[in-house]
Amino acid sequence: xxxxxxxxxxxxxxxxxxxxxxxxxxxxxxxxxxxxxxxxxxxxxxxxxxxxxxxxxxxxxxxxxxxxxxxxxxxxxxxxxxxxxxxxxxxxxxxxxxxxxxxxxxxxxxxxxxxxxxxxxxxxxxxxxxxxxxxxxxxxxxxxxxxxxxxxxxxxxxxxxxxxxxxxxxxxxxxxxxxxxxxxxxx
Numbered sequence: 269x270x271x272x273x274x275x276x277x278x279x280x281x282x283x284x285x286x287x288x289x290x291x292x293x294x295x296x297x298x299x300x301x302x303x304x305x306x307x308x309x310x311x312x313x314x315x316x317x318x319x320x321x322x323x324x325x326x327x328x329x330x331x332x333x334x335x336x337x338x339x340x341x342x343x344x345x346x347x348x349x350x351x352x353x354x355x356x357x358x359x360x361x362x363x364x365x366x367x368x369x370x371x372x373x374x375x376x377x378x379x380x381x382x383x384x385x386x387x388x389x390x391x392x393x394x395x396x397x398x399x400x401x402x403x404x405x406x407x408x409x410x411x412x413x414x415x416x417x418x419x420x421x422x423x424x425x426x427x428x429x430x431x432x433x434x435x436x437x438x439x440x441x442x443x444x445x446x447x448x449x450x451x452x453x454x455x
Contacts (some may be wrong), residue, residue, distance in 0.1 A: 291348055294337045295448035300345065301333040301378040302439050308450065312338050312383030320441050321358060326432035331381060332445050333374055334423040337415060339451040346453060348450045350413030354427070355443050357401040358435040364389050367428040368394045370415045372423035387424060393414045401434065423447065 303317035308327045316323075321332035332352075335390070340347040352368075371387040381387075396407050416423040437443045 277306065281376065290335075290453050291450050292339070292453040293448060293450045296373050296446035297334060297448070299332045299334055299439050299445045299447070301376075302331065302444055303378045303381050303384045305330055305381060307383045315380060315382050317381060318440060321435045321437055322427075322438045322442075322444075323435050324429045324432065325405060325425050326428070326430060327445040328428075328433070329386075330436070331371065331376070331386065332379070332425045332427065333376070334425075334447045336417055337449055338453055339378045339453070340417040340449060341422075343419035345415055346452045347410070347414050347417050347437065348452055349408070349425075350408045351448045352353030352409040352412075352425070352448075353446045353448075354405040355405045355406065355407075355437045355445065356403055358437065359433070363397065363399045364394050364401070364432045364434065365397055365431060366405075366434075367426075368396065368412060368413045369426045369428075371424035371426060372419075374416070374424040376424065389426065390419070395430075408448070413447075 301317070302322060303315070304323045305316070306312055306314065306328050324330050370390045372390045373387045376387050391412070394412065400404055412425060413423055
């Protein structure tokens, strides 16, 4: 009898704790804005937000904008994981390295952003090795999401390529980049 009471008491205490830390996954959520920008002097004032292709090279950077779950922006320590998926590249040059870096702000407008008015960079650059550019590319962007959530903003990310230029589909094609975020859910 005592064992049954103890077991029932433990279950009653454990149930709220299990519900409190139960993870909740959001996504995949498509980028709600994207563009590519050039930092080359003769192209830096041009806008590319409505184009079906995003470009990246040493002077061109894709810029992706996502909304993070409010649980993550209100309490960044609740963000458990963030996975970025880039569509297969239009111009595959496998293998290659791509770089990711968080933008300081998510307030840019895809219709007007260019190399001259782009948001600044935040945190360190992260390099990701890609072997097969013909498949969707899944990248663990947890640290980048945490940096953005710590600022209480959405998530904007620069994507570049230090060695070989590449292109991939923008959101205008319906096959753009997506993000999956998992946060701890407190009851």
